[in-house]
Amino acid sequence: MGPGMVPIEHVLVLAGLLFVIGLFGLMLRRNIIFMLMALEVMLNSAALAFVAAGARWGQPDGQVIFMFILAIAAAEVSVGLGLVLQMRRQLRSLDMNDAIRLRG
Numbered sequence: 712m713g714p715g716m717v718p719i720e721h722v723l724v725l726a727g728l729l730f731v732i733g734l735f736g737l738m739l740r741r742n743i744i745f746m747l748m749a750l751e752v753m754l755n756s757a758a759l760a761f762v763a764a765g766a767r768w769g770q771p772d773g774q775v776i777f778m779f780i781l782a783i784a785a786a787e788v789s790v791g792l793g794l795v796l797q798m799r800r801q802l803r804s805l806d807m808n809d810a811i812r813l814r815g
Contacts, residue, residue, distance in 0.1 A: 722763035729756035741807045743798065747791045754784050 729752055736749030758780040765773020795805065802809045 719763050719767045723760055726756045726760040726763070729753075729759070743791075743795055743805050743807055743810075746807065747788070747795075750787065751784060754780055754787075 733749045733752035733756060736752065737746055740746055740749065758777045761773040761776040761780070763773070765771060765776075798810060799805060802812065
């Protein structure tokens with residue numbers, strides 16, 4: 712390992728901590744905006760783990776998976792914001808407990 716290199720264990724611990732923070736944010740918050748942000752934190756932590764693993768083994772697979780995760784995150788944001796706008800327009804609230812009334 713050269714100078715300035717971060718051990719993969721440290722990166723994986725950071726990715727795990729970010730994933731747990733995102734999971735707690737997803738479970739504990741009821742506002743849909745915060746839930747979407749927690750989901751983004753979880754996706755980014757998985758991307759960090761893939762990039763670290765790819766760098767460790769000298770393979771570009773981690774960066775390829777990172778590109779897929781970026782595409783999934785962009786699709787999730789576009790669909791999620793569309794849902795947020797519809798929910799705000801119809802319910803005047805962003806609380807997920809109020810979303811039960813959206814059943815048709």
